[in-house]
Each structure stands twice: as structure tokens, then as C-alpha cells.
Amino acid sequence: MDFSLTEEQELMLAEVKKVCKEKIAPRAEEVEREGKFPKENLKLLSDMDLLGLVIPEAYGGLGMDFMTWSLIAEEISKACGTTGLSFGANLLCVYPLMTFGTEEQKKKYLVPLAKDGVGAFALTEPEAGSDAGNVKTIAKEDGDSYILNGRKIFITNGGEASTFIVIATTRPNKGARGFTAFIVEKGTKGFSVGQHFDKMGFAGLSNVELVLDDCRVPKANILTQEGRGFRVAMETFDVGRIGVGIGALGVAESAYEKALQYSKERIQFDKPISSFQAVQHILADMATEIEAAKLLLYEAAWLKDNGKPFEKVASMGKLYASEVAMNTTVKSVQVFGGSGYMKDYAVERLMREAKLFEIIEGTSQIQRNIIANYILKGK
Ligand SMILES: Cc1cc2nc3c(=O)[nH]c(=O)nc-3n(C[C@H](O)[C@H](O)[C@H](O)COP(=O)(O)OP(=O)(O)OC[C@H]3O[C@@H](n4cnc5c(N)ncnc54)[C@H](O)[C@@H]3O)c2cc1C
Incomplete structure (x- = not known):
């Protein structure tokens, strides 16, 4: 397996990171506070042709692979989980149309979805x-x-x-x-x-x-x-699980980065709290679990892109990343102490958001049923 990026992927990712940092992340609190569907964020993604990322070029998309989709969705989710989930839900409409649609259906529905449609x-x-x-x-x-x-x-x-x-x-x-x-x-x-x-x-x-x-x-x-x-639903969910896992990963990474930063700035006992081994261990666990979740999800995307069976690993990635998101956000609130419980910091929001990933597209119990089914069949 090779997760190294092509020059094209590197360039796209750098552009997405810039837009996420400058435009999407600063709006995340507002999106939550006002309960506002992030239309402006989706417009930004549409202007970069990202809504049609995996849609074949023949239907107005960029015809990119699922690894690229995952890397980009991860950045979006890190910046704003709501925008990331909407972007992911769009894939649940685009993917079955790409996979099962007739030529006529693809022309009629994929072309507008690639441009600025929401599915x-x-x-x-x-x-x-x-x-x-x-x-x-x-x-x-x-x-x-x-x-x-x-x-x-x-x-x-x-x-x-x-x-x-x-x-x-x-x-x-x-x-x-x-x-x-x-x-x-x-x-x-x-x-x-x-x-x-x-x-x-x-x-x-x-x-x-x-x-x-x-x-x-x-x-x-x-x-x-x-x-x-x-069959349409099950095949859509197999791919969708990579998307949900990636959404969870983005939320976990955001919570981890905020905790890491805060631990270096918060002074107690005349030292940054990051100097205490107890806090260091929390950060080390977060970083380790995030890395493991990332590798499972990238593996699932790589297997899918290379035409190999990916479904079991997609379930494993979704299960693991959603539990990592829950653990990481809870720990992040802990690193922030009392401030973490306050709405002024994003970590309490991330903790509430993380719970959803353990529920949608098959709960954690259902993922374990699916994985057990594969391994008991020797797959
Ligand atoms: C915010 C949000 C967005 C969603 N978006 C969509 C969407 O876009 N499209 C769509 O179609 N659906 C969507 N869903 C639905 C989502 O996929 C379901 O909520 C989810 O699959 C769980 O189903 P349920 O809510 O009926 O829970 P239930 O099935 O009632 O489960 C309740 C509990 O029982 C457990 N349980 C049930 N059966 C078993 C079993 N066999 N073995 C072990 N434990 C079991 C579950 O794990 C869970 O803990 C969304 C849900 C939410 C909350």
C-alpha cells in the first residue's frame, strides 16, 4: 500500500487547507450557534469544483479517486464538522448514481450535482x-x-x-x-x-x-x-462508511490540535500544563489513536481505489474512528479543564458532535456485527 501523494493531490490539498483555515474554520462556531446550514462553505467548495470530486469528467466532475476525496473531506471536517458531514452526505447520493445510473440518469443528475447541487x-x-x-x-x-x-x-x-x-x-x-x-x-x-x-x-x-x-x-x-x-443501499453504505469515518477523524484531529495548543499556553503551578506527565500521556494517547484511525481509513480508500475488497476495513475504520473521535473530544475537554466545559471554546461542541459518528451509517454495535460476519466467514 502506498499513501504517498501525487503532485496534483499535494496542490489540491494545499489549496483546500488554505480555504479551510481562512474561510471555513472561522465560520464553524457561527454555523452551530445560529443553526445555519453552511451554504457559503458549500459554495466555496463548489467554486473549487470539489462537489464533483469523484464524479467522472464526462459528467462535469474531476474524476478523482476516493483517497483524494478522503484527504479533502478530512480537512473540511477538521475545519467545520457540519460542512464535512454535508459534503459526506452528498457522496451518498452521488456514489449510487455513478455506480448504478444509466447514461441518461448520469447526464441528468450528476452534471448538476458536480456543479453546485446538494444530494x-x-x-x-x-x-x-x-x-x-x-x-x-x-x-x-x-x-x-x-x-x-x-x-x-x-x-x-x-x-x-x-x-x-x-x-x-x-x-x-x-x-x-x-x-x-x-x-x-x-x-x-x-x-x-x-x-x-x-x-x-x-x-x-x-x-x-x-x-x-x-x-x-x-x-x-x-x-x-x-x-x-x-444492494444499492448496502454498496452505498460501504463507501459512505469511509466518509463517516473521515468525518470523525477530522473532528478528532481538531480536538487534539486544540488540546495540544492549549496545554502549551495554560500555566498552572508556574508551568505550562503540557509539562505534567499526566497531561502528556493524554496527548500521546490522542495522537496514537488518531494515527491508527487514519491508517485504517486510508487503507479502506486505497483498497477501494485499487479494486480490492474494502468493505470490512471500511467498517473497521468507521467503528474505530468514531470511537477515537468520542475518546479524543472527551479528553480534549479534560485538558481544557473548566474552560473546556464553557461554550467559549470549541471543544465542548466537538464532544457533542463526536457522538453522532458512533450512530450514523450503522451504529458501533452494527459495525461490530458486520466485522464479525466477515471474519467468521474467513474474509
Ligand atoms: C443526525 C443523523 C443523520 C442521519 N442521516 C441519515 C441519512 O442521511 N439517511 C438515512 O437513511 N439515515 C440517516 N440517519 C439514520 C441513522 O443511520 C440511524 O439513526 C442509525 O442507523 C441507527 O438507527 P436507529 O436510530 O433506528 O437506532 P436503532 O436501530 O433503534 O438502535 C437503537 C440501539 O439498539 C442497538 N441495536 C439495534 N439492533 C441491534 C443489533 N442487531 N445488534 C446489536 N445492537 C443493536 C443499536 O446499536 C443502538 O444502540 C441519520 C441519523 C442521525 C441521528
């Missing part, structure tokens, strides 16, 4: 979370269309997206084998945004209920085939 992926429902095979949203055939009825919850980017991938059942008696993935456009009659969820963290991220009420979707908007929706 979303909707599977979760009140009775279908970890139990992803329990989707109740129903799609009934009607001439050259399907009529969709049901509701989705918690959907990231849902209030802002132009294009949605919606999982519904076309054969309710067949379980997950009856699922179909539909491309649904914002503004389709019978498709609306319901409740906006109020969250522990990531106040600026759009997480909404989607209501499908006799929503007519043409058959031409089925991704791959009728009955193949569960």
Missing part, C-alpha cells in the same frame, strides 16, 4: 434504522410510474437537497429483496419536507423528515433494477 440518501424510517430491511415506504406500479407513500426520518441534507435517492419497497412480501432505489427530484408533487430535527450537535446540518404522499416517480428514475434497492 441526499433516504433509507431510515421510524421502524427501519439498524433493521434497514424493515422499510415500509411502499411504491406501487402505475403505468410508466410508481406511486410512493411513506415517510423517512433524520435525512441529512434533506431540507437543502435537489436530488434524493429514496429506498422503497415494490414487493412488501419479499423483505429486503423487494426494495427498489428511486431518484426523486425536489419539487416532485407529493414529495415534501416535514419535521426539521433539533439535535445534540451539528445544529447547522439539515436533518429532516421526508414525506411521500402519492408521490409519482417515473420508472425511468429507478436506479439499476426494480428489486435491487437493498
Whole structure:
């Protein structure tokens, strides 16, 4: 495995780091405080063509690999977790279109997504979370269309997206084998945004209920085939887990860098607190765990880019990085002492944000189930 960067990657990354430092990071507190979807940040990314980073050039994207996507998403997440998660959720719409879309679908939906579109992926429902095979949203055939009825919850980017991938059942008696993935456009009659969820963290991220009420979707908007929706969802989540892990990594790195800096500045007993071995050990553990999480996630991206099985390592990376983000942010608050508990410093926000990564795209328990399944099969 070789994680060394090409000159092109180095240049792109340097440009992204500059924009993150000068423009995106300074807005992170405001995004949280005002619960404001980070439109300006996404516009900056769109101006740099980064929304189409992995979209093939033929459809207006840059046609880059998942390693480059990961490195860039890591920088964005380090600067502003909300912008990082929105960027990651976009991939959940782009990736299935790239992988399963027809030529016509790719031209129609990927081209605007590569430019400045926001995408979303909707599977979760009140009775279908970890139990992803329990989707109740129903799609009934009607001439050259399907009529969709049901509701989705918690959907990231849902209030802002132009294009949605919606999982519904076309054969309710067949379980997950009856699922179909539909491309649904914002503004389709019978498709609306319901409740906006109020969250522990990531106040600026759009997480909404989607209501499908006799929503007519043409058959031409089925991704791959009728009955193949569960496969679409599972393959999307395999890649999405790299994205969620990278988001967690960015949050962990941000918390670590802030703790390191603060430990050198905060004086107690006439010395910087970084001179105390107890504090040094906290920092050493943070740095070690972050490095290990990074390597797992880069390995998953490298395996994916090189056409090798990456799914188990993607789950391991997501599981480990999300737990590292939780540990690191808690420890970072500890290094800041009382100040860490105050809203004046970003670390309390990072601690609230970190929890989400242990839940989305399969909880830590579900990741362990997936990993155990692979290793017990000898894979
Ligand atoms: C902010 C946010 C954004 C999200 N964005 C999206 C999105 O864009 N699109 C989308 O489709 N979904 C999205 N989700 C949904 C998310 O993926 C689910 O919340 C998650 O998969 C867990 O499902 P659940 O909430 O129903 O929890 P449950 O499945 O009810 O789980 C509750 C607890 O039971 C445990 N548990 C359940 N089953 C098992 C089992 N078999 N073995 C061991 N433990 C188990 C879980 O680990 C967890 O601790 C989002 C959620 C949040 C909070």
C-alpha cells in the first residue's frame, strides 16, 4: 500500500487547507450557534469544483479517486464538522448514481450535482434504522410510474437537497429483496419536507423528515433494477462508511490540535500544563489513536481505489474512528479543564458532535456485527 501523494493531490490539498483555515474554520462556531446550514462553505467548495470530486469528467466532475476525496473531506471536517458531514452526505447520493445510473440518469443528475447541487440518501424510517430491511415506504406500479407513500426520518441534507435517492419497497412480501432505489427530484408533487430535527450537535446540518404522499416517480428514475434497492443501499453504505469515518477523524484531529495548543499556553503551578506527565500521556494517547484511525481509513480508500475488497476495513475504520473521535473530544475537554466545559471554546461542541459518528451509517454495535460476519466467514 502506498499513501504517498501525487503532485496534483499535494496542490489540491494545499489549496483546500488554505480555504479551510481562512474561510471555513472561522465560520464553524457561527454555523452551530445560529443553526445555519453552511451554504457559503458549500459554495466555496463548489467554486473549487470539489462537489464533483469523484464524479467522472464526462459528467462535469474531476474524476478523482476516493483517497483524494478522503484527504479533502478530512480537512473540511477538521475545519467545520457540519460542512464535512454535508459534503459526506452528498457522496451518498452521488456514489449510487455513478455506480448504478444509466447514461441518461448520469447526464441528468450528476452534471448538476458536480456543479453546485446538494444530494441526499433516504433509507431510515421510524421502524427501519439498524433493521434497514424493515422499510415500509411502499411504491406501487402505475403505468410508466410508481406511486410512493411513506415517510423517512433524520435525512441529512434533506431540507437543502435537489436530488434524493429514496429506498422503497415494490414487493412488501419479499423483505429486503423487494426494495427498489428511486431518484426523486425536489419539487416532485407529493414529495415534501416535514419535521426539521433539533439535535445534540451539528445544529447547522439539515436533518429532516421526508414525506411521500402519492408521490409519482417515473420508472425511468429507478436506479439499476426494480428489486435491487437493498444492494444499492448496502454498496452505498460501504463507501459512505469511509466518509463517516473521515468525518470523525477530522473532528478528532481538531480536538487534539486544540488540546495540544492549549496545554502549551495554560500555566498552572508556574508551568505550562503540557509539562505534567499526566497531561502528556493524554496527548500521546490522542495522537496514537488518531494515527491508527487514519491508517485504517486510508487503507479502506486505497483498497477501494485499487479494486480490492474494502468493505470490512471500511467498517473497521468507521467503528474505530468514531470511537477515537468520542475518546479524543472527551479528553480534549479534560485538558481544557473548566474552560473546556464553557461554550467559549470549541471543544465542548466537538464532544457533542463526536457522538453522532458512533450512530450514523450503522451504529458501533452494527459495525461490530458486520466485522464479525466477515471474519467468521474467513474474509
Ligand atoms: C443526525 C443523523 C443523520 C442521519 N442521516 C441519515 C441519512 O442521511 N439517511 C438515512 O437513511 N439515515 C440517516 N440517519 C439514520 C441513522 O443511520 C440511524 O439513526 C442509525 O442507523 C441507527 O438507527 P436507529 O436510530 O433506528 O437506532 P436503532 O436501530 O433503534 O438502535 C437503537 C440501539 O439498539 C442497538 N441495536 C439495534 N439492533 C441491534 C443489533 N442487531 N445488534 C446489536 N445492537 C443493536 C443499536 O446499536 C443502538 O444502540 C441519520 C441519523 C442521525 C441521528
